Amino acid sequence: MLVALTKQHEVFMLTPRITEAALKQLRKTTVFYCPQCQEPLQLKIGAIKIPHFAHQKNSSCDTNFSEGESYEHILGKQQLYTQLSQLGLEVKLEAYLPQLRQRPDLLVSKNNKNYALEFQCSPISPEMLQMRNDGYRSKQILPIWLVKTPKLKLNSSGIAKISLNEQHKQFFETVKEQTYLISYDSESKKFYYLGHLLYVQGNIYIANIKTLSLEKQQFPFYVPKPIPIHEFSQMLSFYHRHCKQFFNTKLFYSRQGVHDLFLRALYELRLSREEIPYFIGIPIKGRESISLFSAEWQLALFYFLQENDLSMKNVNDSAIHYYLKWVKIEETVKTFDAVKRYIGLMQKLNIQSIHCSYNKTELIHLLYGEYIAILRKN
Ligand SMILES: [Zn+2]
Structure with missing residues (x-):
């Protein structure tokens, strides 16, 4: 605490302007009270902490809980x-x-x-x-x-x-x-x-x-202010560098081999690490709800579609339910919504399969719209 009351009920505040010597003098001559419980307080002047007031030990004052203040x-x-x-x-x-x-x-x-x-x-x-x-x-x-x-x-x-x-x-x-x-x-x-x-x-x-x-x-x-698109684009590049690190770690260190979902999906989709497109591993709003790394569940989605002979444009809600179960992501409103958002983005970009060509600039603009542009309107 930095504030106490004097005997005359005046508010006394500890500020950096009061010298240590003055404080030591005050401690000898003045009794300070808690503004809340009226109990007498100790004025602590130490070498490490800045001067502050503290209750006596065993005080039951409500403010006591905050006295471990750093x-x-x-x-x-x-x-x-x-x-x-x-x-x-x-x-x-x-x-x-x-x-x-x-x-x-x-x-x-x-x-x-x-x-x-x-x-x-x-x-x-x-x-x-x-x-x-x-x-x-x-x-x-x-x-x-x-x-x-x-x-x-x-x-x-x-x-x-x-x-x-x-x-x-x-x-x-x-x-x-x-x-x-x-x-x-x-x-x-x-x-x-x-x-x-x-x-x-x-x-x-x-x-x-x-x-x-x-x-x-x-x-x-x-x-x-909301950031401009070029700054957002820089953030995305930064994000993608982390995606790449993830790919590398997976490929070099995974001991599960084909039992690992990501590696399995790569294999089944006939993709090499260098060929993983930019639209795999993109940040999706609300995706904190999914514990798998974004690249993992997004790549798995393409694998799932291929396995089940589905195309991106026809994915409906029941396919999402099935996918979540298949990929072992617990279905909640949030996880469902995150997957649906991703699918929505893929549909807007007209991406049908993993080998599909796409417009990267358009993808960045769409993500910018999701994350930033909404704010600009407000
Ligand atoms: Zn008190």
């Missing part, structure tokens, strides 16, 4: 508070909302609207997240969640392979219409916008990453 969290909160205050906004740090029994990191007011800003550095359960959001909304407070920045290797293009943990994914799924996730890094004092995520495998995504320094941020936070 250095990163406390520092980030302080930085965000300072910056937003400088923008001339009304900002409250750790304001306790008694009716909700919630204490957002920052409570910001602008143009008669209230926002709860949470810099979430520690895990939060989906139920707790939902509960907090519902609580805020019931009081006409808009929740804004910032997450901790995942480890990144950024190149100049801003396109990177990133690994999102369950926490990140959860936030991403909470904000349905949003195509990006905002993360903050208190060490570099930068916001990282993780946008237009293309799902690869497991926790791996290809993302378009834009950074913004703290002092350039506005409030409410800057919303990134």
Whole structure:
């Protein structure tokens, strides 16, 4: 905690401007109280963590659960508070909302609207997240969640392979219409916008990453523009490089041989690795629901059609049910929908078989339409 009450019930806030010596002096002369439970607090001044307040051990205060706060969290909160205050906004740090029994990191007011800003550095359960959001909304407070920045290797293009943990994914799924996730890094004092995520495998995504320094941020936070098609095309190339790696790994290391679905499909379709067309292994919206790699189930679909004497243009829903069973993908609304989307794309491109010629530019445009262009209309 960075905020406490004095004996006179005045709000006392720890800021980087107060020197360590001054704090040590204060600790001797002043008693601080928790704004929520009124218990006396300890002022902790250490070499590693930044100064903060903590309850006595065994306290039953509600805020106690948050006291394992990391250095990163406390520092980030302080930085965000300072910056937003400088923008001339009304900002409250750790304001306790008694009716909700919630204490957002920052409570910001602008143009008669209230926002709860949470810099979430520690895990939060989906139920707790939902509960907090519902609580805020019931009081006409808009929740804004910032997450901790995942480890990144950024190149100049801003396109990177990133690994999102369950926490990140959860936030991403909470904000349905949003195509990006905002993360903050208190060490570099930068916001990282993780946008237009293309799902690869497991926790791996290809993302378009834009950074913004703290002092350039506005409030409410800057919303990134949809990327232009050439940038999207770069993302796809990046994605395809990962597909190629997948093909290579499969071919060199698979011990299952023809029992491996991908290798079997290649063999049956009379394809060599070099001949695998661009339309195999393309990112499909909602395809996170399928645990097989995109190239795997997409190639298997062509194999399935060949085996069953079906053509792409005639694939109907019952064929999709049958295919899912055949390829051992559990059928859910999401998995069914992902396969159907893929088939829809193939039909639009008039691709009937694996050896069919196709227009790559058109394919990129169609994918761009799926992922990005919808946003441009809004
Ligand atoms: Zn307390």
